Amino acid sequence: MSMIAAFYSNKSLLITGATGFLGKVLMEKLFRTSPHLKVIYILVRPKSGQTLQERVFQILNSKLFEKVKEVCPNVHEKIRPISADLNQRDFAISKEDMQELLSCTNIIFHCAATVRFDAHLREAVQLNVTATQQLLLMASQMPKLEAFIHISTAFSNCNLSRIDEVIYPCPVEPRKIIDSMEWLDDSIIDEITPKLIGDRPNTYTYTKALGEIVVQQESGNLNVAIVRPSIVGATWQEPFPGWVDNVNGPSGLIIATGKGFLRSIKATPMAVADVIPVDTVVNLTIAVGWYTAVHRPKSTLIYHSTSGNLNPCNWHKMGLHVLATMEKIPFESAFRRPNADFTTNNFTTQYWNAVSHRAPAIIYDFYLRLTGRKPRMLKLMNRLLRTISMLEYFINHSWEWSTNNTEMLLSELSPEDQRVFNFDVRQLNWLEYIENYVLGVKKYLLKEDLAGIPKAKQHLKRLRNIHYLFNTALFLIIWRLLIARSQIARNIWFFIVSFCYKFISYFRASSTLKI
Ligand SMILES: CCCCCCCCCCCCCCCCCCCCCCCCCCCCCC(=O)SCCNC(=O)CCNC(=O)[C@H](O)C(C)(C)COP(=O)(O)OP(=O)(O)OC[C@H]1O[C@@H](n2cnc3c(N)ncnc32)[C@H](O)[C@@H]1OP(=O)(O)O
Numbered sequence: 001m002s003m004i005a006a007f008y009s010n011k012s013l014l015i016t017g018a019t020g021f022l023g024k025v026l027m028e029k030l031f032r033t034s035p036h037l038k039v040i041y042i043l044v045r046p047k048s049g050q051t052l053q054e055r056v057f058q059i060l061n062s063k064l065f066e067k068v069k070e071v072c073p074n075v076h077e078k079i080r081p082i083s084a085d086l087n088q089r090d091f092a093i094s095k096e097d098m099q100e101l102l103s104c105t106n107i108i109f110h111c112a113a114t115v116r117f118d119a120h121l122r123e124a125v126q127l128n129v130t131a132t133q134q135l136l137l138m139a140s141q142m143p144k145l146e147a148f149i150h151i152s153t154a155f156s157n158c159n160l161s162r163i164d165e166v167i168y169p170c171p172v173e174p175r176k177i178i179d180s181m182e183w184l185d186d187s188i189i190d191e192i193t194p195k196l197i198g199d200r201p202n203t204y205t206y207t208k209a210l211g212e213i214v215v216q217q218e219s220g221n222l223n224v225a226i227v228r229p230s231i232v233g234a235t236w237q238e239p240f241p242g243w244v245d246n247v248n249g250p251s252g253l254i255i256a257t258g259k260g261f262l263r264s265i266k267a268t269p270m271a272v273a274d275v276i277p278v279d280t281v282v283n284l285t286i287a288v289g290w291y292t293a294v295h296r297p298k299s300t301l302i303y304h305s306t307s308g309n310l311n312p313c314n315w316h317k318m319g320l321h322v323l324a325t326m327e328k329i330p331f332e333s334a335f336r337r338p339n340a341d342f343t344t345n346n347f348t349t350q351y352w353n354a355v356s357h358r359a360p361a362i363i364y365d366f367y368l369r370l371t372g373r374k375p376r377m378l379k380l381m382n383r384l385l386r387t388i389s390m391l392e393y394f395i396n397h398s399w400e401w402s403t404n405n406t407e408m409l410l411s412e413l414s415p416e417d418q419r420v421f422n423f424d425v426r427q428l429n430w431l432e433y434i435e436n437y438v439l440g441v442k443k444y445l446l447k448e449d450l451a452g453i454p455k456a457k458q459h460l461k462r463l464r465n466i467h468y469l470f471n472t473a474l475f476l477i478i479w480r481l482l483i484a485r486s487q488i489a490r491n492i493w494f495f496i497v498s499f500c501y502k503f504i505s506y507f508r509a510s511s512t513l514k515i
């Protein structure tokens with residue numbers, strides 16, 4: 001019997017960010033392994049014209065939750081969506097709901113955040129810092145609360161190259177930042193943002209670091225722990241391999257590569273690609289909830305959910321695996337053949353952006369115009385290049401994360417818990433994982449049927465032929481122009497032609513002699 005699963009039975013949990021990538025996998029695993037847990041409260045905002053109930057209905061009816069419904073048929077009764085907006089005072093939660101949350105909650109998992117790299121500082125501070133502060137305040141009024149688990153990121157201190165499981169100070173106190181966001185206007189915030197974030201690449205990593213300090217400073221007597229995942233990827237094993245439902249991080253780049261839009265990217269091939277499967281992060285998070293509540297460590301423990309120091313794989317190897325998989329399982333209706341490569345300096349990056357990204361887009365737009373359609377490829381390509389420029393920082397640096405607390409926790413688990421809540425990344429086979437990841441992107445993100453693979457392969461063959469034809473035509477045109485204008489080119493041309501003529505004559509003569 002799993003001790004962790006038993007611990008969560010009869011418990012009331014509160015999850016923020018439950019409609020997000022990580023939150024959904026967390027809920028799924030909790031319900032599947034502890035079907036007798038009492039209730040999971042989730043703070044949800046109405047979105048895209050959907051009510052809370054409709055959002056929950058959609059999640060429960062997704063493929064991700066198919067197994068849960070077998071183990072826990074009344075799962076819909078155990079999810080209690082609470083209307084809340086983390087950007088509002090008291091999260092805009094009704095009095096009755098607040099009362100219920102305060103009196104019943106046993107464990108909090110705080111996953112909600114803005115993960116956008118281009119978020120305005122005010123927006124990022126509001127969600128990643130102020131909301132965390134408010135949630136801690138709420139937590140301090142919960143008499144039955146046993147643990148508060150905060151999800152941060154391994155990149156919150158990406159300005160350092162070696163990162164330990166400790167909270168690092170920031171030059172300006174989070175409270176001062178929170179206060180200043182109340183009265184500074186946008187133009188001043190824009191001006192001070194680069195100074196505040198310093199050598200971090202974006203407001204996301206900066207505000208996640210501030211969020212951690214808030215957790216440390218304002219947790220009072222609460223049992224608090226922080227989980228820091230690196231680049232979260234598709235599921236490794238559970239509930240099934242390859243599940244992913246958003247384009248963040250590597251997933252969007254896998255699509256861009258498979259569809260033939262991304263042909264080159266500035267990267268450090270030998271840098272460690274610290275990707276971590278989402279189910280590994282979730283298993284660790286659930287185990288941390290149990291350990292924090294049961295063992296009540298004296299200080300706030302930080303747990304790194306990273307792969308680099310235990311089972312490293314570099315971008316070069318990862319890129320090769322991705323491309324090899326795409327040969328076997330191509331995506332449908334590709335723009336060009338998947339054939340991405342690394343560039344290592346700004347000059348070659350600019351060159352390949354012009355030749356491999358913008359030029360084909362311009363040619364395709366020209367073709368669209370000729371056929372009476374609206375050009376769109378260059379716009380799409382420019383958006384992709386902007387996205388890549390924001391991700392590039394993470395594929396051109398290397399970090400070393402220590403994982404002492406995570407390893408300590410693994411050793412504290414019973415063999416059964418180590419199996420049910422496996423977060424031992426040493427067991428991960430990268431080749432197999434990446435194959436499933438690419439397949440998952442195709443099936444769950446692009447919603448492509450595997451029956452379409454032969455047609456997709458046929459399409460890639462056609463693209464290859466067009467490519468050869470185009471290159472041959474281009475070569476002949478350039479050569480013809482050169483011959484027309486340059487004596488040297490003409491001489492070379494006559495030399496080649498006469499050489500070929502002599503060779504063929506000699507060959508003919510020698511074969512006639514033999515007869
Ligand atoms: C097992 C993994 C293998 C990886 C291998 C990659 C495959 C490539 C193989 C080829 C081989 C050769 C070269 C390969 C080299 C390696 C490539 C490395 C890939 C790894 C990428 C690393 C990324 C690391 C980042 C994570 C670090 C921090 C982790 C965290 O803590 S936070 C969680 C991560 N957060 C994010 O990822 C958010 C990033 N997104 C944003 O901030 C925004 O979306 C934006 C980029 C600012 C764009 O904003 P916009 O307002 O313009 O609009 P919108 O958000 O609506 O999106 C616009 C369009 O862009 C598309 N898009 C969004 N994200 C991505 C993405 N990650 N990749 C590609 N495209 C993306 C989106 O779909 C929209 O498209 P449209 O609808 O057509 O307009």
Ligand SMILES: NC(=O)C1=CN([C@@H]2O[C@H](COP(=O)(O)OP(=O)(O)OC[C@H]3O[C@@H](n4cnc5c(N)ncnc54)[C@H](OP(=O)(O)O)[C@@H]3O)[C@@H](O)[C@H]2O)C=CC1
Nearest residue numbers: 017018019020021022085086087111112113153229230232
């Ligand atoms: N994905 C990754 O690569 C990594 C993620 N992390 C961390 O993991 C956590 C989860 O990330 P992930 O699941 O990928 O992110 P997602 O963007 O998928 O999910 C974010 C969640 O936060 C919710 N949320 C955002 N704004 C509000 C708001 N104003 N009120 C209520 N809820 C809100 C979203 O709700 P809604 O559905 O309504 O938008 C969604 O449920 C974050 O803390 C992130 O920093 C850390 C490292 C890497």
